[in-house]
Structure formats: C-alpha cells, structure tokens
Amino acid sequence: MLGLLNYGSMTGYELDKAFKESLSFFWQAQTSQIYRELAAMERKGWVNSEQVIQNEKPNKRVYTITGSGKEELKSWLCTSEADIDDAMRVRSAFLMRVFFAGEMENGEALSMLRKYREACVGQSEAFGAVPESIAQYGALVDNEDQIKYWKVVALFGEISYRAGLEWVNRAIALLEGECK
Amino acid sequence: MLGLLNYGSMTGYELDKAFKESLSFFWQAQTSQIYRELAAMERKGWVNSEQVIQNEKPNKRVYTITGSGKEELKSWLCTSEADIDDAMRVRSAFLMRVFFAGEMENGEALSMLRKYREACVGQSEAFGAVPESIAQYGALVDNEDQIKYWKVVALFGEISYRAGLEWVNRAIALLEGECK
DNA sequence: TTAATCATGTAACACGTTACATGATTGC
DNA sequence: GCAATCATGTAACGTGTTACATGATTAA
Numbered sequence: 001m002l003g004l005l006n007y008g009s010m011t012g013y014e015l016d017k018a019f020k021e022s023l024s025f026f027w028q029a030q031t032s033q034i035y036r037e038l039a040a041m042e043r044k045g046w047v048n049s050e051q052v053i054q055n056e057k058p059n060k061r062v063y064t065i066t067g068s069g070k071e072e073l074k075s076w077l078c079t080s081e082a083d084i085d086d087a088m089r090v091r092s093a094f095l096m097r098v099f100f101a102g103e104m105e106n107g108e109a110l111s112m113l114r115k116y117r118e119a120c121v122g123q124s125e126a127f128g129a130v131p132e133s134i135a136q137y138g139a140l141v142d143n144e145d146q147i148k149y150w151k152v153v154a155l156f157g158e159i160s161y162r163a164g165l166e167w168v169n170r171a172i173a174l175l176e177g178e179c180k
Numbered sequence: 181m182l183g184l185l186n187y188g189s190m191t192g193y194e195l196d197k198a199f200k201e202s203l204s205f206f207w208q209a210q211t212s213q214i215y216r217e218l219a220a221m222e223r224k225g226w227v228n229s230e231q232v233i234q235n236e237k238p239n240k241r242v243y244t245i246t247g248s249g250k251e252e253l254k255s256w257l258c259t260s261e262a263d264i265d266d267a268m269r270v271r272s273a274f275l276m277r278v279f280f281a282g283e284m285e286n287g288e289a290l291s292m293l294r295k296y297r298e299a300c301v302g303q304s305e306a307f308g309a310v311p312e313s314i315a316q317y318g319a320l321v322d323n324e325d326q327i328k329y330w331k332v333v334a335l336f337g338e339i340s341y342r343a344g345l346e347w348v349n350r351a352i353a354l355l356e357g358e359c360k
Numbered sequence: 361t362t363a364a365t366c367a368t369g370t371a372a373c374a375c376g377t378t379a380c381a382t383g384a385t386t387g388c
Numbered sequence: 389g390c391a392a393t394c395a396t397g398t399a400a401c402g403t404g405t406t407a408c409a410t411g412a413t414t415a416a
Contacts, residue, residue: 026275087274094267095206102326146282163343
C-alpha cells in the first residue's frame with residue numbers, strides 16, 4: 001500500500017482495485033483488510049488522509065504518503081536479509097492434496113490435475129493482455145524505471161505458468177499410465 | 181497433520197520433524213503451532229493421545245487418528261471445489277519488492293536478484309537428494325500409491341526451481357543491459 | 361564441557377478471511 | 389426495475405509467527 005501511495009494519493013477503494021486488477025498475481029488483500037491497515041498506517045504516521053466531499057458520488061477519503069511513510073517504504077524495500085529464503089517458500093494446499101492423493105480414488109486425483117491444467121492454460125492466455133495493461137498504468141505513473149520492473153514481474157508469471165503446465169502434463173502422463 | 185497421522189501414530193515432535201524435513205517445500209509449520217493444533221484436533225475428536233513414559237528420554241505423548249479424523253481427512257482431500265484458483269495463487273514478498281524496485285538503487289535490485297539466483301541453484305541441487313529420501317520414507321509407509329504422488333510433488337519442485345532460474349537469468353540480463 | 365537431540369508447551373501478537381452493514385448514482 | 393459501480397467500514401474468527409520457558413540424555 002505504501003508502494004502504491006508513493007505513486008500518488010489514493011482512496012481505499014482505489015487501492016483495493018489496484019490489488020485486484022494488478023497485484024493479485026503476487027499478493028492478495030481483502031477490502032476490509034485494506035481499510036483496517038490504512039487506519040493502522042495513519043496511526044503510525046505513515047500516511048495522512050483527507051475527506052473529499054462529492055455530490056454526484058459518495059464522499060471519499062484520500063490517503064497521502066508522508067515522509068515517514070516514504071522512509072518506511074524504502075527501508076522495507078532495501079532490507080532483504082533472510083528474505084530470499086522467504087521468497088522461495090511455497091505454500092500450497094493444492095500440493096498438499098497431491099502429496100496425500102494416495103488416499104483418494106485414482107480418477108479423482110487425475111481430475112484434480114486436469115482442472116489444474118485448465119487453470120494454467122487460462123492463466124497463460126490471460127498474460128497476453130498484460131503488456132497493454134502495463135503500458136496504460138505506466139503512462140499514469142510516468143516513471144520508466146518502474147515499468148521495467150513491472151515487466152520483470154510479469155515475466156515471472158508467464159514462466160511460472162508455463163512451468164506449471166509442463167509439470168501437470170508430465171504428472172498426468174505418469175498417472176494415466178497406470179489407471180487407463 | 182491428519183495426513184501424516186494416517187500413516188501411523190506419532191508425537192508432536194515427530195510431526196514437527198516431518199514438516200521440517202519433508203513437507204517444508206510446500207507447507208511450513210511452527211513447532212508451537214503443531215502443539216496448539218494437536219490440542220484443537222483432540223478437542224474435535226479427530227485424534228486421541230496417550231502419554232508414554234520413557235526412562236532414557238523425556239516422556240512423550242503419542243497421537244493417533246480416529247475414525248472421525250479419517251473421515252475429515254478424506255473429505256478435505258476430495259472436496260476440491262474452488263481450490264484450484266487457490267492453488268494457482270502466489271503470495272510473494274519477494275515479487276512485491278521486485279515490483280517496486282524502481283525506488284531502489286539499480287545495483288541493489290541486481291544484488292537481490294543475484295541472491296535469488298544463488299538460492300535457486302542451491303535448491304535445485306538439494307533436489308538431488310530427494311529420490312533417496314522418498315525411498316527411505318516409502319519403505320516405512322509401505323504404500324506404493326503414496327510414493328507415486330510424493331514423486332509427482334518433488335517433480336513440481338524441480339521444475340519450479342528450474343523455471344525460477346530461467347526467469348532470474350533473463351531478468352538479470354535485462355537489467356544489466358542498462359546499469360553496466 | 362559444549363552442542364545436538366529429544367520432548368512439550370504458553371502467551372501475545374500479527375496477519376488474513378468471512379460475514380455483515382449501508383446507501384447513492386448510472387446504464388441497460 | 390435491476391445490476392453494476394462507487395464508497396467505507398466493523399466484528400468476529402481463524403491462522404501463522406515470535407518470544408519465552410524448561411530440562412534430560414548423548415556424542416564429540
């Protein structure tokens with residue numbers, strides 16, 4: 001949220017949209033969490049807010065990052081310590097299901113993997129629209145440096161879904177060999 | 181935990197080791213969380229426990245899955261509903277850092293990526309030891325069906341780290357082009 | 361004698377999710 | 389008339405993390 005507010009002042013509603021439309025690939029947040037954390041961040045002095053009265057739409061509260069908020073953002077970005085191990089960490093209820101799939105019917109496990117394959121294909125296709133979307137947001141932010149990194153993150157997504165597809169195809173082939 | 185206890189009765193300490201030695205690739209749990217959740221599961225009737233007095237070692241409490249626990253495990257394994265989307269969900273503070281890396285020095289971003297590369301290489305190498313480890317645990321569990329799925333999960337790990345390495349190499353190449 | 365392994369927990373806090381609550385305006 | 393978009397929250401609950409507390413035995 002500090003990262004987004006650093007691009008420009010925003011409402012909770014707009015932050016929520018940013019998470020859902022752009023960041024959801026690597027981070028998710030509930031609407032209620034956004035409003036709660038905005039209040040907490042204001043208490044900490046990282047942001048301040050101002051009510052804006054509107055007449056054709058409901059009133060809104062616009063949040064602005066403070067100096068102390070910018071410091072906090074930078075220190076979070078730069079202290080990478082043990083964080084690389086954290087970065088590698090996967091946490092997947094899906095893989096847990098696969099791990100214990102010996103307790104399922106063979107066909108049930110296969111249908112789970114086929115659903116995963118469909119989801120991979122869908123996600124891979126969805127990445128076609130990403131460059132366009134980056135160009136649009138990039139024009140608003142007006143910072144060449146930023147969009148370079150956005151593209152690098154998008155590349156991670158593409159490569160991961162392709163890898164996921166490769167895996168699931170091999171997994172299905174392995175299991176189909178036994179349960180025709 | 182129900183999945184593990186389904187292989188055979190165990191203590192909290194042994195469950196903790198299983199998470200740390202075998203499941204940590206796709207799920208992590210703190211020791212304190214394991215003991216807390218064991219207590220909760222006993223309250224729910226999914227497991228029961230018995231104290232075992234030892235004389236050469238500290239006493240221990242052995243947990244055993246109940247019929248109702250087995251039912252719970254099976255229903256968790258088989259109801260896969262919306263869970264595939266959940267499976268695809270990535271949550272990565274590391275990718276968040278990359279996304280906002282425009283606020284860092286260029287060199288700092290690069291060194292973060294190089295650390296990631298080292299970690300990928302290390303993890304990839306660590307996968308060499310996995311087949312041996314699977315064979316060892318497999319002998320204890322004595323269920324051919326199970327180890328088949330364990331191998332499929334290990335394959336996911338190998339493929340993911342290879343993909344991560346491919347990505348980080350391309351990302352570093354992209355960024356080095358500009359900051360020599 | 362010092363580190364590792366065996367063994368079990370409590371308390372507090374941080375973070376994430378779900379359910380609920382409200383209400384105006386705009387486009388089909 | 390109905391759905392979508394704009395707009396903001398509270399309360400309760402569930403899950404994950406950190407800090408703390410204790411103490412025996414065995415191998416280097």
